[in-house]
Amino acid sequence: xxxxxxxxxxxxxxxxxQFFVSGVTQGSIYAIVGLGFTIIYxxxxxxxxxxxxxxxxxxxxxxxxxxxxGLPIPISFVxxxxxxxxxxILIDLLIIxxxxxxxxxxxxxxxxxxxxFIKGVAMLAWxxxxxxxTPFSGEKPISIGTAAITPQALWVIxxxxxxxxxxxxxxxxxxxxxxxxxxxxxxxxxxxxxxxVKRMVLISFALSGALGAVAGIIIAPITFAIYNMxxxxxxxxxxxxxxxxxxxxxxxxxxxxxxxxxEAMGAGLxxxxxxxxIAFVVLLLxxxxxxxxxxxxxxxxxx
Amino acid sequence: xxEKRDYIYIGILIATVxxxxxxxxxxxYLHVLILIGLHTIIVLxxxxxxxxxxxxxxxxxxxxxxxxxxxxxxxxIYDFHPVFAALIALLFVGLIAFVVGIPSxxxxxxxxxxxxxxxxxxxxxxxxxxxxxxxxxxxxxxxxEGITDIPKLYFxxxxxxxxxILPVKLGQVTGLSNVVPNLYAFNIVFDTDLKYYFIVWIxxxxxxxxxxxxxxxxVGRALRAxxxxxxxxxxxxxxxxxxxxxxxxLSAFYASIAGSLYAHFIASAGPSSFGFHKSxxxxxxxxxxxxxxxxxxxxxxxFITLLPEFIDALNNSVVKIQPELFYIxxxxxxxxxxxxxxxxxxxxxxxxxxxxxxxLKGKFSK
Numbered sequence: 001x002x003x004x005x006x007x008x009x010x011x012x013x014x015x016x017x018q019f020f021v022s023g024v025t026q027g028s029i030y031a032i033v034g035l036g037f038t039i040i041y042x043x044x045x046x047x048x049x050x051x052x053x054x055x056x057x058x059x060x061x062x063x064x065x066x067x068x069x070g071l072p073i074p075i076s077f078v079x080x081x082x083x084x085x086x087x088x089i090l091i092d093l094l095i096i097x098x099x100x101x102x103x104x105x106x107x108x109x110x111x112x113x114x115x116x117f118i119k120g121v122a123m124l125a126w127x128x129x130x131x132x133x134t135p136f137s138g139e140k141p142i143s144i145g146t147a148a149i150t151p152q153a154l155w156v157i158x159x160x161x162x163x164x165x166x167x168x169x170x171x172x173x174x175x176x177x178x179x180x181x182x183x184x185x186x187x188x189x190x191x192x193x194x195x196x197v198k199r200m201v202l203i204s205f206a207l208s209g210a211l212g213a214v215a216g217i218i219i220a221p222i223t224f225a226i227y228n229m230x231x232x233x234x235x236x237x238x239x240x241x242x243x244x245x246x247x248x249x250x251x252x253x254x255x256x257x258x259x260x261x262x263e264a265m266g267a268g269l270x271x272x273x274x275x276x277x278i279a280f281v282v283l284l285l286x287x288x289x290x291x292x293x294x295x296x297x298x299x300x301x302x303x
Numbered sequence: 304x305x306e307k308r309d310y311i312y313i314g315i316l317i318a319t320v321x322x323x324x325x326x327x328x329x330x331x332y333l334h335v336l337i338l339i340g341l342h343t344i345i346v347l348x349x350x351x352x353x354x355x356x357x358x359x360x361x362x363x364x365x366x367x368x369x370x371x372x373x374x375x376x377x378x379x380i381y382d383f384h385p386v387f388a389a390l391i392a393l394l395f396v397g398l399i400a401f402v403v404g405i406p407s408x409x410x411x412x413x414x415x416x417x418x419x420x421x422x423x424x425x426x427x428x429x430x431x432x433x434x435x436x437x438x439x440x441x442x443x444x445x446x447x448e449g450i451t452d453i454p455k456l457y458f459x460x461x462x463x464x465x466x467x468i469l470p471v472k473l474g475q476v477t478g479l480s481n482v483v484p485n486l487y488a489f490n491i492v493f494d495t496d497l498k499y500y501f502i503v504w505i506x507x508x509x510x511x512x513x514x515x516x517x518x519x520x521x522v523g524r525a526l527r528a529x530x531x532x533x534x535x536x537x538x539x540x541x542x543x544x545x546x547x548x549x550x551x552x553l554s555a556f557y558a559s560i561a562g563s564l565y566a567h568f569i570a571s572a573g574p575s576s577f578g579f580h581k582s583x584x585x586x587x588x589x590x591x592x593x594x595x596x597x598x599x600x601x602x603x604x605x606f607i608t609l610l611p612e613f614i615d616a617l618n619n620s621v622v623k624i625q626p627e628l629f630y631i632x633x634x635x636x637x638x639x640x641x642x643x644x645x646x647x648x649x650x651x652x653x654x655x656x657x658x659x660x661x662x663l664k665g666k667f668s669k
Contacts, residue, residue: 099652105353110649278423288407
C-alpha cells in the first residue's frame, strides 16, 4: 500500500519536474518578449502590439537563412537579429514619429495596424505553412534526474540568461543605456541634460526588435515557425510584463518565467484545453488585486 | 449640433436606409448592409464608452459574442422564443459587464485596455473550447464550429385568425409583397435578407436616437466632464464610478442586441467571429469614424466593413486582367487593411470623418 502511494507520489513529482522544465523554457520566451514591451513602454509609454511580429520575423528569417539558404546557424542567427532590428528602427521612423497628435488610443491602434501589416506581408512571403527550423545541436533529449530536456530547451534557457546579463550590463554601464533609463524616468529633464530623447526612442525600438528576433529564433526549432505565431507569444509576453509590473525590467523577467511555469503546471494538472486562458486569468487577477503588478511602482499614472 | 439639425439628419438617414435596398443590384450587397447595421449598433455603444466617457475597451467582441451565443443556444437547443432569448441574453450580458466592470473601471488608461483585452480573450477561448449536449440526434454543438441551426427571428408566429377577419394584405396593396407580407407586422418571420435589413436598421436607428438623447442629457454632460478631468468631475458631485459603470453596461447592452440579431441572421455563431481581432476592429471603427461622434459611428462601421469588399473587388479586377497574379493577390487584403489603419491614424488621428471635414474647411478658407 505504502509503496503504491510512494510510486504515485514519485511519478507525480516526476511530472511536476517535467512541467517545470517546459514551463521555464516557455517562460524564457515570455520574459524576452515582455522585456521588449517594457523597453518600448519605458521610453515612449506605447504598448507596442507589433512586438509579437518581431518574434515571428526572427523565426521566419532564421528558417529562411538557415534551412532554405543553407547558411550556418551562427551566421543566420546574427543576420536575422540585424534584419528585425532594422525593422524595429523602421517602425519608429516611419510609423511612430510622423503621428500628428499622439494619444494613447491612437498609438495603440497604430502599432496594431503595423502588426496586421507585418503579418500580412509575412503571409505573402512565407505562405500559410508551418516551417521547421533546425535545432542548434541535435534532438536527443538529455535527462536531468527523472525529467528529460531537449538540447534546444537548454539553448533557449542559456541564451535567455546571456541576453539578460548583456541587457543588465548595457543599462547599468553604458552611456546609451543610462541615457535610456534617464529619458524613461523624465524625458524633459533628460533632454535638458543633453540626452537626445528621440534617439533613445529609436534605440529602444531597435533593441526590442532584436530581442523579439532572438526569442523567435531560439523557440522556432521547438514550436515551428508560421506567419501568425507572433500573436499569442506577443500577448503572453505582454501578460508577463504586466503581471510583473508594467515598466519594470526585473518585473518583466519574473512575470515571464512565472507565467511560463504556471501555464505548464496548469496545462498539465488542470486542463490543457484552457492552457491559453491561464495567462489571461492570472493577468486579470493581478490587475484587480494589485494593478501595478508584482514589482510595479506603487503609484499609478493618471492618464 | 442643434436639435433641429439632428432631426434633419435622422430624417435623411431614415430616407437613405429605407430607399437604399431598392437601388441594389446584388443580393450580396444587402448582406453587407446588414453587417454594417450590426456593426453600427455595437460602435454606437462603444463610442459612448470611448468617445464620451474616455474609457477604452479592447474586449467588446466578447459582449457581442455572448449576446449571439446566449440567443443561439437558447433558441437552437432549448427552443426558446427568439425575443425572449434575446432579452435573457441582454440581462446576462449586462450582468457580466457589471461584474467585470466593477474592478476593471477602477483601472485607468493602459490598465483598463489590458484588463478588457484579457477578458475578451478568455471569453473567446471559452467559446472555442465549450461543448454542449447534443440536441436530439445531432452532433454536439460548440467548439470551433460554434452554435449552428439557429432559427430565424420572428415576433409572433400565430395570426390569431385575423387573416380571415381582415383579408386585405398590405403587401398585395402596395406591391411590396416581399417586404410586407401581410397586415400584421408582428407576424413576420424574418426569413429574407430584405426583411432582416429593415429590422436591423430599425434597431440601429432607435439606438442612435437613444445615444443622441443620452449625450444631450445630464448624463452626457457628466460623462464629458469625467472624460476631461475625473477629479474636477467628482468635486462637482458626479459619482464617477457609477457613471463609468453605467456606460460600460449600456455599451455591453448594445453589443448584446447586435449579437442576438447576428445569431438569427447568420443562423450560426462561431468563436472566430468574436475574438481579439474583432474587438480590435470595433475599436478601429470607433476611431476611424471619430471619437465622440454619433454620426461618425455609422461612417466608421460602414468604412471598415466595406474595406475588405473594396479590396476584394480591386483584386478581382486585377486578376481579370492578369490571372497569374491571383496567388499574389489572394491574401492581399490584410496588408492593405493594416496600411490604411496606420495611414488614417498617423495623418487623421481624430478620425476620418473629422479629418476630411477639417481638410475641406482648410482648403476653402485658403
